[in-house]
Each structure stands twice: as structure tokens, then as C-alpha cells.
Amino acid sequence: MAPRFALVTGAGSGIGRACAAVLAEDGHRVTLVGRRLALLEAAAAAIPGALAVAADLATDAGVGTVADAAPERLDVLVHAAGAFRYGPLAEMPTAAWRALDAVNLHAPFALTARCLPALRRAGGTVVFVNSTAALRGGPNAGAYAASKSALKAAADVLRQEVNPLGVRVLSIFPGRTDTPMQDEVLAAENRTVDRSTLLDPADVAAMIGAALRLPRRAEVTDITVRPTQPV
Numbered sequence: 001m002a003p004r005f006a007l008v009t010g011a012g013s014g015i016g017r018a019c020a021a022v023l024a025e026d027g028h029r030v031t032l033v034g035r036r037l038a039l040l041e042a043a044a045a046a047i048p049g050a051l052a053v054a055a056d057l058a059t060d061a062g063v064g065t066v067a068d069a070a071p072e073r074l075d076v077l078v079h080a081a082g083a084f085r086y087g088p089l090a091e092m093p094t095a096a097w098r099a100l101d102a103v104n105l106h107a108p109f110a111l112t113a114r115c116l117p118a119l120r121r122a123g124g125t126v127v128f129v130n131s132t133a134a135l136r137g138g139p140n141a142g143a144y145a146a147s148k149s150a151l152k153a154a155a156d157v158l159r160q161e162v163n164p165l166g167v168r169v170l171s172i173f174p175g176r177t178d179t180p181m182q183d184e185v186l187a188a189e190n191r192t193v194d195r196s197t198l199l200d201p202a203d204v205a206a207m208i209g210a211a212l213r214l215p216r217r218a219e220v221t222d223i224t225v226r227p228t229q230p231v
């Protein structure tokens with residue numbers, strides 16, 4: 001069987017790291033992307049044949065670095081890199097909106113565009129790690145919710161544009177998941193929760209893995225997965 005290749009952004013921690021592990025277990029050679037090389041190398045150490053690429057996806061140069069490092073055939077492209085910003089919409093600085101949109105919205109599409117020829121060669125799948133905030137945002141998460149809602153809208157259009165090329169598009173909408181980003185959210189909310197009620201990153205990665213394992217004639221378009229207990 002021909003080798004299969006995957007590229008995962010945000011792969012140094014949380015959901016991205018869990019996705020990289022599942023993809024490797026399913027036989028992919030995985031490229032791990034994020035800004036902190038030490039985290040990527042630690043994740044890569046547990047994955048035979050994994051490659052770590054450090055880049056800031058909020059910049060054009062960073063997207064270029066990752067695109068240049070991507071394999072020529074790409075079976076799976078997972079966009080898990082993301083950022084959160086807490087605060088009421090009326091007080092959100094313009095620079096903060098732009099910074100969120102850069103990593104949550106523009107980077108995934110700029111990278112997908114650069115990787116599209118490689119995805120077409122493989123008949124690949126693009127996975128957007130979205131959020132339940134895209135479907136129903138709450139107070140103080142408006143800028144984040146807006147960036148993720150726009151990500152959903154763009155993914156829905158991309159699907160129509162690339163399905164005829166043999167490329168599948170999946171959006172997954174996780175609820176609160178036990179990751180460093182959720183630590184940041186809970187700290188901003190000044191809350192402590194029973195962490196066992198949160199999703200585990202492996203739960204989200206398992207859903208993505210299940211969708212990817214379907215034959216290519218079948219496309220899972222949207223998955224919502226959330227904690228059973230309200231958090």
C-alpha cells in the first residue's frame with residue numbers, strides 16, 4: 001500500500017497532538033506544526049517518522065514555511081491551531097480581533113489553498129477543528145465565536161468547491177476539552193471545574209479518526225461532540 005501522509009497544525013498540544021497520534025496509529029506519516037519547536041519535538045518523539053515544523057501561522061511567511069514543508073501527496077490536513085480571547089465585544093481591541101482571525105480563520109484557508117494540489121493528488125480530507133462556540137457563542141467569547149462561525153461558513157463553501165476534485169471537508173465542533181486553551185478560558189472566567197467532566201482531546205481525535213476511516217465515497221461533513229455533563 002502507498003504511504004499515507006498527514007499534516008496537523010497545533011500539534012504540539014491538546015487536540016492537535018491527539019489527532020497526530022491517531023493519524024500515526026492509522027498509518028500516516030505525520031508532519032506536526034506549531035510555533036514552539038520543543039513541544040512539537042516532544043510530540044514527535046512519540047510518533048515514529050514524524051516531522052516537526054515550527055512556524056507562526058498568523059503570518060504569510062509562516063504559512064509559506066509550512067506549505068513548503070508539506071508532502072507532495074497529502075491524505076489529511078488537520079487545522080487544529082487556534083487562539084482564544086476573552087472579553088466583551090464592546091471592549092475587544094481591533095488588533096485582538098485581527099490576531100484571532102489571522103490564526104483561526106485566514107491561516108487555515110491560506111494553508112489549504114497552498115496544499116490543494118497535494119490534497120487532490122491523494123484524494124485527501126481537510127479537517128477544521130471548529131468549536132461549539134461557532135454554533136452558539138456565549139458572553140465574553142464573541143470574537144472567538146465570530147472567528148469560528150466564519151470558519152464554518154468558509155468550510156461549507158470550500159466543501160462545495162473541492163468535492164468535485166475528490167477532496168473531502170470535515171468540520172468538527174467540540175465543546176469544552178481539557179487542553180491548555182481550556183485552562184486559559186477557565187482562568188479568564190475565574191472558574192474551577194471538575195476536569196473529568198471535560199472532553200479529553202483523545203475523544204475529539206477519535207471522532208476525527210472514525211470519520212477519516214470511512215471509504216472516500218462517504219463524507220462526514222459536521223460532527224458536534226460535547227461533554228455529557230454541562231460544564
Ligand SMILES: NC(=O)c1ccc[n+]([C@@H]2O[C@H](COP(=O)([O-])OP(=O)(O)OC[C@H]3O[C@@H](n4cnc5c(N)ncnc54)[C@H](OP(=O)(O)O)[C@@H]3O)[C@@H](O)[C@H]2O)c1
Pocket residue numbers: 009010011012013014015016033034035036037039055056057058079080081082083103129130131132173174175176177178179180181182201
Ligand atoms: N479546548 C477546548 O475546549 C476547545 C473546544 C472547541 C474547540 N477548540 C479548538 O481546538 C483547537 C485546538 O485547541 P486546544 O484546545 O487543543 O488548545 P491548545 O492545546 O492550546 O492548542 C492550540 C495549538 O495551536 C497552536 N497555535 C496557536 N497559535 C498558533 C500560531 N499562530 N501558529 C501556529 N500554531 C499556533 C499552539 O501551539 P504554539 O503556541 O506552540 O504555536 C497550540 O499547540 C483550536 O482551534 C480551538 O479553538 C478547543
